[in-house]
Amino acid sequence: MGSNSSSMNNIPNAEQLVQETGFSAAHILRLYERFQFLDKDDTGQLRPEDFGAVRELAMNPIGDRIISAFFSPGQETLDFASFVRVLAHFRPADSNRTRDGAQPEPANSSMRKLKFAFQLYDQDRDGKISRAELLQVLRAMLGMQVTEEQLQSIAERAIQEADFDQDDAISFDEFRKSLEKVNIDHKMSIRFLS
Amino acid sequence: MAALWTLSVLLSACLLWPVCLALTPPAELPQPHNLPPLLGFNSSDGSPSVDLPMALRVFSVDYHHVQAPFEIVLWIMLASLAKLGFHWSGRVPAVFPESCLLIMVGLLVGGVIYGVRHSAPPTLSADAFFLFLLPPIVLDAGYFLPGKLFFENLGTILWYAVLGTLWNVLGIGLSLYGVCLLAQSSLGDVSLLHCLLFGSLIAAVDPVAVLSVFQEMHVNEQLHILVFGESLLNDAVTVVLYKLFESFLRLPSVSGLDVLLGGCRVVVVGLGGLFVGLFFGLLAALTSRFTSRAQVIAPLFVFLYSYLSYLTSEMLHLSGIMAIVTCAVTMKQYVEANVSERSNTSIQYFLKMWSSVSETLIFIFLGVSTIQDVHMWSWPFVCSTLLLCLAWRATGVLLLTAVVNKLRRNTVTFRDQFIIAYGGLRGAICFSLVFLIDDFPKKRLFITTTIVVILFTVFVQGMTIKPLVELLDVKRKKRALPTVSEEIHSRLIDHLLAGIEDVVGYWGQHYWKDRFEQFNRKYLRRFLIREDHQAPSSILRVYQELERREQRRDEEAPPIEDPRSHSRPLLPEEMDSIRRILSRNLQNFNKKQTPAYSRHTLHQDTTMDKTRKPLYRHHSLGERYKYNTITHWPQGEDGEFNGSHRVRAGLCRSHTVCAVGPRPVLQDSSVPAASAQRGPADPKSAATKEDQVFPQNQAPVGGEAPKKQLSFVLENEKQP
Numbered sequence: 002m003g004s005n006s007s008s009m010n011n012i013p014n015a016e017q018l019v020q021e022t023g024f025s026a027a028h029i030l031r032l033y034e035r036f037q038f039l040d041k042d043d044t045g046q047l048r049p050e051d052f053g054a055v056r057e058l059a060m061n062p063i064g065d066r067i068i069s070a071f072f073s074p075g076q077e078t079l080d081f082a083s084f085v086r087v088l089a090h091f092r093p094a095d096s097n098r099t100r101d102g103a104q105p106e107p108a109n110s111s112m113r114k115l116k117f118a119f120q121l122y123d124q125d126r127d128g129k130i131s132r133a134e135l136l137q138v139l140r141a142m143l144g145m146q147v148t149e150e151q152l153q154s155i156a157e158r159a160i161q162e163a164d165f166d167q168d169d170a171i172s173f174d175e176f177r178k179s180l181e182k183v184n185i186d187h188k189m190s191i192r193f194l195s
Numbered sequence: 196m197a198a199l200w201t202l203s204v205l206l207s208a209c210l211l212w213p214v215c216l217a218l219t220p221p222a223e224l225p226q227p228h229n230l231p232p233l234l235g236f237n238s239s240d241g242s243p244s245v246d247l248p249m250a251l252r253v254f255s256v257d258y259h260h261v262q263a264p265f266e267i268v269l270w271i272m273l274a275s276l277a278k279l280g281f282h283w284s285g286r287v288p289a290v291f292p293e294s295c296l297l298i299m300v301g302l303l304v305g306g307v308i309y310g311v312r313h314s315a316p317p318t319l320s321a322d323a324f325f326l327f328l329l330p331p332i333v334l335d336a337g338y339f340l341p342g343k344l345f346f347e348n349l350g351t352i353l354w355y356a357v358l359g360t361l362w363n364v365l366g367i368g369l370s371l372y373g374v375c376l377l378a379q380s381s382l383g384d385v386s387l388l389h390c391l392l393f394g395s396l397i398a399a400v401d402p403v404a405v406l407s408v409f410q411e412m413h414v415n416e417q418l419h420i421l422v423f424g425e426s427l428l429n430d431a432v433t434v435v436l437y438k439l440f441e442s443f444l445r446l447p448s449v450s451g452l453d454v455l456l457g458g459c460r461v462v463v464v465g466l467g468g469l470f471v472g473l474f475f476g477l478l479a480a481l482t483s484r485f486t487s488r489a490q491v492i493a494p495l496f497v498f499l500y501s502y503l504s505y506l507t508s509e510m511l512h513l514s515g516i517m518a519i520v521t522c523a524v525t526m527k528q529y530v531e532a533n534v535s536e537r538s539n540t541s542i543q544y545f546l547k548m549w550s551s552v553s554e555t556l557i558f559i560f561l562g563v564s565t566i567q568d569v570h571m572w573s574w575p576f577v578c579s580t581l582l583l584c585l586a587w588r589a590t591g592v593l594l595l596t597a598v599v600n601k602l603r604r605n606t607v608t609f610r611d612q613f614i615i616a617y618g619g620l621r622g623a624i625c626f627s628l629v630f631l632i633d634d635f636p637k638k639r640l641f642i643t644t645t646i647v648v649i650l651f652t653v654f655v656q657g658m659t660i661k662p663l664v665e666l667l668d669v670k671r672k673k674r675a676l677p678t679v680s681e682e683i684h685s686r687l688i689d690h691l692l693a694g695i696e697d698v699v700g701y702w703g704q705h706y707w708k709d710r711f712e713q714f715n716r717k718y719l720r721r722f723l724i725r726e727d728h729q730a731p732s733s734i735l736r737v738y739q740e741l742e743r744r745e746q747r748r749d750e751e752a753p754p755i756e757d758p759r760s761h762s763r764p765l766l767p768e769e770m771d772s773i774r775r776i777l778s779r780n781l782q783n784f785n786k787k788q789t790p791a792y793s794r795h796t797l798h799q800d801t802t803m804d805k806t807r808k809p810l811y812r813h814h815s816l817g818e819r820y821k822y823n824t825i826t827h828w829p830q831g832e833d834g835e836f837n838g839s840h841r842v843r844a845g846l847c848r849s850h851t852v853c854a855v856g857p858r859p860v861l862q863d864s865s866v867p868a869a870s871a872q873r874g875p876a877d878p879k880s881a882a883t884k885e886d887q888v889f890p891q892n893q894a895p896v897g898g899e900a901p902k903k904q905l906s907f908v909l910e911n912e913k914q915p
Binding site: 032035039052055057058061062063067077088091117118122135137138139143155158159160161162163171176179180182183187188189191 | 243606678679681683684685686687688689690693694695696697698699713729
């Protein structure tokens with residue numbers, strides 16, 4: 002499949018990626034084709050501008066955060082392996098997988114998914130969502146339809162509800178607790194990636 | 196209030212008294228010698244009386260002259276008065292769905308007529324139903340169909356409509372045949388084909404009945420579109436199967452080839468109706484392009500073309516319902532862009548009016564037609580039909596949903612499934628179809644059973660669905676309402692997933708939607724819309740985006756209390772208003788929590804004139820701002836406005852549009868909120884992020900819209 006006749010041989014570290022992320026070979030291939038499509042200048046690396054070419058993403062209110070989530074802090078380019086590793090978070094959870102303690106937690110576990118979402122808020126990576134960070138995201142999502150005061154109220158309420166240790170910020174555990182009623186596996190999975 | 200209602204019913208009954216007296220039995224010809232003598236000069240019916248009176252008659256009654264229209268008007272008047280009475284009767288609407296009450300009125304009237312004439316009252320003829328009463332309802336439904344939502348859920352809808360109906364038809368038909376075999380003595384002469392024929396007409400869920408019941412319930416948009424879309428689309432399957440089995444009955448024998456051909460017919464009928472509708476829809480759009488000089492008749496074209504599409508497809512034995520729905524959906528965006536504001540309003544009001552009257556008439560006639568002396572009763576048949584209808588529908592829905600949930604991101608919850616299964620009401624379509632069956636010994640039994648099923652579903656299921664759903668909700672209410680933080684985080688995750696899907700290039704429905712949008716923009720809009728109404732693309736995108744958002748809002752406008760102090764704990768009302776802001780404003784891709792569309796009122800959000808005003812008429816902008824509810828400042832306190840409010844008043848849509856449009860200056864200074872709009876131009880930067888732009892919410896004009904009708908509550912339904 003695919004017009005550019007890439008096979009698994011062309012993909013660097015293909016087997017390792019299959020092992021690590023749990024994607025099937027066909028998926029890796031498909032993702033590689035997508036990677037090449039996004040990589041307009043054929044450097045084998047993606048830059049933030051390449052993501053910007055995806056039109057829908059540009060219209061997404063948190064589009065820029067999503068893009069920066071792909072790149073590790075400080076890095077300007079993204080290779081295919083990292084691309085796949087990030088996308089592995091959104092694979093639907095394997096139901097029949099047995100976990101032994103030795104295996105590292107798979108990328109698509111609920112915890113890792115939540116961590117990914119948490120990092121969308123927590124841009125400075127201090128492990129907490131501060132009020133300012135929350136406000137930034139709220140402003141991006143709600144746009145110009147609410148006043149500043151209302152934004153403050155909403156952020157205040159959100160922190161009040163979640164913050165148990167009274168440090169005026171939401172830690173990862175508090176974040177996880179506030180989402181305990183949501184089926185994260187179902188909500189944060191892209192089904193076709195299974 | 197109940198007194199008022201009963202009074203109106205009695206009044207209508209009295210109105211009908213002279214009608215009953217003058218009504219002749221259907222089979223006989225009118226008898227001229229019953230009429231009082233006429234003025235010789237004006238005798239228009241060719242009265243054969245030779246002895247003209249010697250003196251001039253000062254006063255005479257010529258009922259026969261106006262009989263037909265008079266009766267029709269009286270029926271419509273009865274229907275409308277009953278409807279009025281229903282809405283004035285206080286607590287009754289809370290318990291009884293309107294359809295039930297209308298059927299009861301019909302029963303009453305039918306009983307009166309029967310008592311007077313001692314013969315059956317006029318029944319609803321199948322022709323009158325299919326040609327005159329059904330099209331307005333379906334047209335109204337199609338015109339106000341939320342297009343985007345419909346196409347997003349199209350796969351699921353088709354799944355339920357086609358496969359679900361097939362499952363029900365075959366299941367009910369075969370089981371009934373089994374029952375007939377078991378009760379050989381009384382039901383032995385009902386053949387398999389008859390049972391299948393009966394199954395095909397009784398399995399169909401009726402859009403009219405479903406809509407009328409759903410109005411009183413809180414259903415979210417997605418569920419509403421699923422049930423409603425299914426009831427519309429299953430028309431193709433039902434009618435084809437019905438006609439198929441009917442023609443099989445006439446054939447001496449049925450072979451496998453006939454069955455195969457039957458299958459092809461389903462496809463042909465469905466697609467044929469679709470294409471007929473498309474054709475007429477595009478014609479209507481094209482015609483509306485040229486109506487600028489004769490604006491008064493522009494609405495007429497909408498109705499004419501739609502009706503023509505219906506009639507054409509009925510003529511060709513295609514699915515008329517599909518044709519008319521497709522026609523409405525196709526022509527809507529172009530017509531709305533082409534015709535004037537007033538014409539748009541007229542179109543919408545007329546549609547609502549006709550469909551409302553039509554629906555009322557249908558239910559009343561259902562009641563009237565029940566009073567007949569042709570009933571044949573058979574306990575096993577009737578009871579087993581009732582049970583089988585419920586059982587097969589429930590199992591069908593469960594099975595189909597189990598499959599479809601694996602493919603959807605928004606699962607159809609158990610509550611939704613229950614509503615879909617239990618809300619499968621049968622209505623007048625079954626009724627008319629059963630009358631059309633060729634005569635055979637047990638036809639009366641079928642008629643009786645159909646009436647019983649319809650009455651049962653409308654009364655029992657219609658009345659109990661709401662309490663049962665609330666019972667189900669009670670179990671879910673043990674979980675607290677979603678907290679604000681949960682809501683925010685969930686929305687964030689929704690956006691995240693959408694973004695990731697875009698990165699991965701998931702070619703789902705969005706791909707085809709984008710392709711269609713491009714095609715639409717490049718060719719169709721250029722061809723079908725007047726040149727001066729074709730906006731350049733950036734404004735157009737804003738406009739379309741607004742239109743989309745507009746359809747998702749509700750019009751209840753909670754005035755925001757004092758949001759200025761942040762440190763005190765929030766009151767429950769404020770909590771509610773925050774929650775409402777969130778669920779209303781947060782861009783919600785998949786699951787929309789706005790209320791279902793109403794048969795009886797025009798939502799503010801369906802009137803397009805308010806969204807289009809910024810593009811064409813600047814002076815009306817001031818008036819719109821009066822109803823801005825997000826910044827709902829008390830009218831008298833002009834002094835409260837300071838710079839910060841101006842920046843943030845959520846009316847940036849007008850900013851962006853004004854900024855790009857020709858006339859940005861507002862003249863109307865009498866409205867306080869309007870002063871906020873001469874604010875700075877920094878929201879202009881918001882124009883680049885078009886999806887940030889969001890229309891302000893508008894309170895119902897003058898608060899006249901009766902709150903009782905707008906019984907919509909935002910439900911923050913949780914995904915499981």
